[in-house]
Amino acid sequence: MRTRYPLYLLTLGCLSACSGDNNISQPEPQIMVPPxxxxxxxxxxxxxxxxxxQAQRFLKNGIYIDSLNPVRLEMxxxxxxxxxxGNFSTTNTHEAGVDExxxxxxxxxxxxxxxxxxxxxxxxxxxxxxxxxxxxDWSLKQVNQLKLDDTLGQVNGLYLYQDALAVISASYPIMxxxxxxxxxxxxxxxxxxxxxxxxxxxxxxxxxxxxxEGLLLDSRRIGQYLYVxxxxxxxxxxxxxxxxxxxxxxxxxQKIQAADLTELMPKLxxxxxxxxxxxxxxxxxxxxxxxxxxxARLVNITRINLQSxxxxxxxxxxxxxxxxxxxxxSLYLSGTAEQQTILHKVSLGDSFGYQASGTVDGQLGWxxxxxxxxxxxxxxxxxxxxxxDESLEHKLTVMQQQGNALVSVATLPNSSSPEPIGKPGEExxxxxxxxxxxxxxxxxxxxxxxxxxxxxxxxxxxxxxxEIPGFSSYLHPLDNHYLLxxxxxxxxxxxxxxxxxxxxxxxxxxxxxxxxDINDPANPREIASLVKKQGYTxxxxxxxxxxxxxxxxxxxxxxxxxxxxxxxxxxxxxxxxPNNSLMLLDVNALPRQASLSLLTELKATGEQYxxxxxxxxxxxxxxxxxxxxxxxxxxxxxxxxxxxxxx
Numbered sequence: 001m002r003t004r005y006p007l008y009l010l011t012l013g014c015l016s017a018c019s020g021d022n023n024i025s026q027p028e029p030q031i032m033v034p035p036x037x038x039x040x041x042x043x044x045x046x047x048x049x050x051x052x053x054q055a056q057r058f059l060k061n062g063i064y065i066d067s068l069n070p071v072r073l074e075m076x077x078x079x080x081x082x083x084x085x086g087n088f089s090t091t092n093t094h095e096a097g098v099d100e101x102x103x104x105x106x107x108x109x110x111x112x113x114x115x116x117x118x119x120x121x122x123x124x125x126x127x128x129x130x131x132x133x134x135x136x137d138w139s140l141k142q143v144n145q146l147k148l149d150d151t152l153g154q155v156n157g158l159y160l161y162q163d164a165l166a167v168i169s170a171s172y173p174i175m176x177x178x179x180x181x182x183x184x185x186x187x188x189x190x191x192x193x194x195x196x197x198x199x200x201x202x203x204x205x206x207x208x209x210x211x212x213e214g215l216l217l218d219s220r221r222i223g224q225y226l227y228v229x230x231x232x233x234x235x236x237x238x239x240x241x242x243x244x245x246x247x248x249x250x251x252x253x254q255k256i257q258a259a260d261l262t263e264l265m266p267k268l269x270x271x272x273x274x275x276x277x278x279x280x281x282x283x284x285x286x287x288x289x290x291x292x293x294x295x296a297r298l299v300n301i302t303r304i305n306l307q308s309x310x311x312x313x314x315x316x317x318x319x320x321x322x323x324x325x326x327x328x329x330s331l332y333l334s335g336t337a338e339q340q341t342i343l344h345k346v347s348l349g350d351s352f353g354y355q356a357s358g359t360v361d362g363q364l365g366w367x368x369x370x371x372x373x374x375x376x377x378x379x380x381x382x383x384x385x386x387x388x389d390e391s392l393e394h395k396l397t398v399m400q401q402q403g404n405a406l407v408s409v410a411t412l413p414n415s416s417s418p419e420p421i422g423k424p425g426e427e428x429x430x431x432x433x434x435x436x437x438x439x440x441x442x443x444x445x446x447x448x449x450x451x452x453x454x455x456x457x458x459x460x461x462x463x464x465x466x467e468i469p470g471f472s473s474y475l476h477p478l479d480n481h482y483l484l485x486x487x488x489x490x491x492x493x494x495x496x497x498x499x500x501x502x503x504x505x506x507x508x509x510x511x512x513x514x515x516x517d518i519n520d521p522a523n524p525r526e527i528a529s530l531v532k533k534q535g536y537t538x539x540x541x542x543x544x545x546x547x548x549x550x551x552x553x554x555x556x557x558x559x560x561x562x563x564x565x566x567x568x569x570x571x572x573x574x575x576x577x578p579n580n581s582l583m584l585l586d587v588n589a590l591p592r593q594a595s596l597s598l599l600t601e602l603k604a605t606g607e608q609y610x611x612x613x614x615x616x617x618x619x620x621x622x623x624x625x626x627x628x629x630x631x632x633x634x635x636x637x638x639x640x641x642x643x644x645x646x647x
Contacts, residue, residue, distance in 0.1 A: 034249035038293050040065045042337035043286035046357045046404040047317060047344065052281040058318070059234060059280055060256050061294020063264070067239045067252045088620035089547045089558075092476075094372060097328040099221040101157020101168050102544045104616045104627055109134050110143075110201045111618070112165055114155040115630040116610070127155050129167060131201050132632065132647065138623050140632055140647040143202040149209065152192040159221045164306040165204065166226055167194040170216045191216045191230050195309055208309040212277065212302055213266040220326040222348060226304045227331065229324055232266040234296040266300060268312065277302070283316035284354050295319065299333060299344075303352055313352060317344060323364060327376040330355070334370070336363050341385055343399070343406055358406025360397045362387035365428065369543070375433030380457040381406065382438065384421070384431055394421040394428055396438065398457050412452065412460040419462050421450055429487065432475035437521065439483060443471035449485070451521045464522040470512050473540035478589040479553040481521075484596075485514040486539050486546070486559070489531045511537045511561060515587065515596040528596035532583065535563040538613040549619040555587040556637060558624060560615035561601065580604065580612045582626045584637065600639045604628040604646070 040062060049055075091102045105112045111132040118125040131144035148155065152169035159166040169192040195208040214230035221227070236259055240248040265276045277300060286293075299321045305311035319342070320335040331346040341363055345355040362385030364370040373384045381399040386392045396412040413420055422428065422442030430441040438452035438460075449472070453461040472485030489512040511532040517525045538545040539559045547558040563579040584599040602624070610629035618625045619637070626633045626643075633645035 032246075032250055034246050034253055035064075036292065037061050037064055038290070040295055041293075042320060042335065042342055043288050043293075044340075044342070044359050046287045047284035047319075047354060048287050049281065049284055052279070055280040055283055055285060056261050057291065058285045058289055058294050059261060059283070059296055060259070061292070062296030062318075063234050063236055063256050063294070064253050065294055066233070066296050067236075067241055067256075068243065068249070087549075087551075089549045089556075089618055092543050092546045092548055094369075094543065095327055097222065098326050099159060099161075100544060101159055101219050102616065103155075103157065103614060104618065105158045105160035105165070106618045106620075106625075107160060108620070110198070111140065111625065111632070112158055112160060112198075113627060113630075113632070114158055114167070116614075118630070126150060129158070129165075129196075130630075131204060133201070134620075138634055139644065140625070140634065142647070144204055146194075146196055146204060146206070148194060149192050149211075152190060152211075156216060157219070159219075159226060159306075160198070161221060161224060161226075161306050163197060163199040164207075165196040165198045166221075166304075166306060167196070168192070168216070168219055168228065169194065188213055189215045191228065193226070193228060193304060195306070209271055210304065210309070210312070211267075211269040212300065213268075214298075214300060217299070217321055218324050220324075220331075221306075222326075222328060224305055224307045225349070226306055227326070227348070228302045228304065229321070229331075229333075230266070230300045230302070231321060232298045232300060234261075234264045234298070236264060266298065268302075268314070270312075277314045278316045283318055285318045301331065301346060303348075315346060315352065315354060317354065319344070323370040325371040325374040325376075330376055332374060332376075332381065334364060334374070339363065339387060341383070343381075343383075345381075345401060345406060356401045356404045356406045358399055358408075360385055360399065360408065362393075362395060369541070373428075373431045375438075377433075377435070377454075378457075380409075382433055382454060382457075382460075384428065384438075384440065386428060391424050392422070392427060394440070394442070396421065396452065396460055398454075398460060400457075410458045410460055412462065414460070416459065417461040421462070422448065429471045429473050430475050430485070432477065432483075434477045437518070439475050439518075441472045441475065441485070441487075449516065449524055451518060451524055453521065464520075464524055466516070466524040466526065468514070468526050470509075470514075472512075472514060474543055474546075476543075476546070476548070478555065478587065479550070480589055480591050480594075481517070481519045482589045482594050483516040483518055484557070484587065485512075485516060486537060487512055487514075488536065488540070509533060511535045511540075513585065513596065515594060517594060527594055530585070530596060530598055532561055532563075535561050537561050537583070538615065542613065545613070545615060547617045547619050553589040555585075555589060556619050557585040557587060558617040558619055558626075559583050559585070560612045560617075560628075562612035580610070580615065580628060582615065582617055582624075582628075584624065599637070600641070602626055602633065602635055602643050604631070604633050605643070 093100050103114045113130040117127045129146035132140040133143045156168045171190045191212045193210040196204045197207045198204045214232035217229040219228045239252045243249045267274045268277045295318045299317045302314040321333040323334045325332045333344040335342045340359045344357045375382045398410040399406045400409045426442035429443045432439045436455040440450040449466045451463045453463045470489040472487035474486045476484040489509040513530045515528040537559045549556040561581045581601040581603045588595040616627040622637045631646035635641045635643040
């Protein structure tokens with residue numbers, strides 16, 4: 001970027017001749033004014049690739065803006081099995097055909113388990129991957145241990161595809177850029193993808209080590225392709241960060257303009273050899289950006305072919321991303337700006353590339369897993385957002401791609417279905433789209449379950465609703481129009497009266513599992529329920545903690561439970577109690593025969609306390625494997641069965 005500055009002419013004259021004084025008074029040096037660059041903002045509209053000079057100007061302007069407003073990142077640490085019609089369960093996913101990273105993978109004979117790091121007074125055991133083989137008597141034997149890069153201490157999840165095991169690691173927790181007004185000046189974050197050849201699991205070794213500079217947003221696998229989404233803030237050393245004086249600002253600006261932007265772009269390192277992930281001109285920038293605009297934060301979507309690791313392609317977008325939703329055909333990035341959700345659509349597979357952008361009023365929120373509020377079907381994106389402070393309003397928007405724009409083609413409520421989604425003050429606790437239907441759970445004093453008819457994407461309708469005490473935080477689809485809800489029971493006496501307001505959350509009684517009949521969508525019914533008093537299940541906020549095996553509409557569910565103590569006679573303080581178990585449920589989803597029953601609970605005896613949110617399980621036929629901490633147990637799918645282990 002070429003910037004013109006005013007030329008100051010200093011006329012000295014012949015002062016000595018006029019006054020006879022040889023001491024010439026020198027004026028104070030003039031300080032040139034730094035350029036006027038607009039504050040960073042989120043643009044509404046599409047993105048485009050431009051020439052190298054325009055791209056560099058936009059990115060360097062962004063670096064300059066960030067040098068004036070340094071902040072620290074706000075961390076959001078996520079730790080991070082689908083219905084299986086075979087004889088063992090796999091990772092429980094949001095979308096069929098879209099795999100998600102999890103702590104444990106199973107191929108029917110071998111279990112791959114990511115371990116916690118362990119510190120003791122005298123020893124440190126770094127995280128690694130245990131390779132466990134199922135024996136003829138269904139016990140487990142460790143046959144291999146896969147080392148991980150010591151610099152990437154947090155395992156975010158595993159993917160298993162044919163003879164390839166991919167381990168996603170990160171030097172920092174998952175983070176977002178939504179709340180940033182400047183960069184984080186600290187150590188460079190790295191995301192690692194370790195690829196192992198598991199053709200012979202007992203001899204599996206590292207085949208390829210990739211590292212992407214940036215922060216991990218999320219990842220998905222579709223077929224042989226692994227998609228890793230990272231965010232990266234362009235940073236320069238040697239700047240006067242937070243400069244207030246014009247001279248310092250100008251010095252920063254000039255250093256940035258003289259810098260080689262190639263050195264600042266995120267790096268891809270393959271087996272120790274580094275190269276830029278992309279060039280500046282590869283990045284998509286806002287179509288509406290002027291020469292005085294800039295943004296220095298990138299969102300990178302990297303596609304890795306697990307069958308041919310040399311095949312790595314990366315897409316670069318400028319902007320912010322809080323979340324991503326992935327269907328078998330598309331990836332949608334979402335960010336929040338001024339009570340709106342900004343969306344960018346990327347096509348996947350062979351046509352991998354940027355497609356379109358759009359906005360919708362409201363936000364996805366954090367009460368439920370945000371990407372569950374989105375669903376793509378037959379080219380239409382259905383998205384539910386919430387708007388307002390004290391009195392939230394919830395809206396379904398149906399969007400369609402038109403050129404490079406995502407355009408709203410329908411909303412709910414609408415003139416033919418004006419009923420609001422939720423009552424005043426109610427927040428959304430769960431959303432699930434299943435084919436042509438949508439299910440929404442809102443809650444403040446009761447649990448309304450709303451059934452939405454989306455068969456006509458241009459005219460969505462509310463078909464019916466059901467009110468019961470408590471709420472569901474996760475909804476799982478079953479065959480024959482049945483639905484399983486997992487959440488919390490609520491004490492009736494603690495509920496506020498109709499029209500009353502309360503600032504206190506009603507008392508939660510324990511984990512609640514409900515079976516809903518939605519065959520008559522205008523009149524949904526709860527036909528069975530179970531309550532685990534004084535407990536909760538991590539499935540409420542992490543669906544991957546749930547294991548599901550479906551065999552001819554006869555379901556088996558396994559879900560971890562963590563309990564807290566009851567109020568003592570002389571005190572009423574809830575204290576977390578190290579009491580973990582795995583609840584086993586039988587669910588019949590045959591037409592007109594639906595039922596829900598508790599089979600048993602498995603307890604990992606002798607194991608020290610570990611947080612139950614990372615507990616996992618695998619159902620294989622009439623057997624169950626239970627992971628708690630770093631150890632595994634085995635039992636049979638029957639009441640009062642002996643639990644064996646640990647392995």
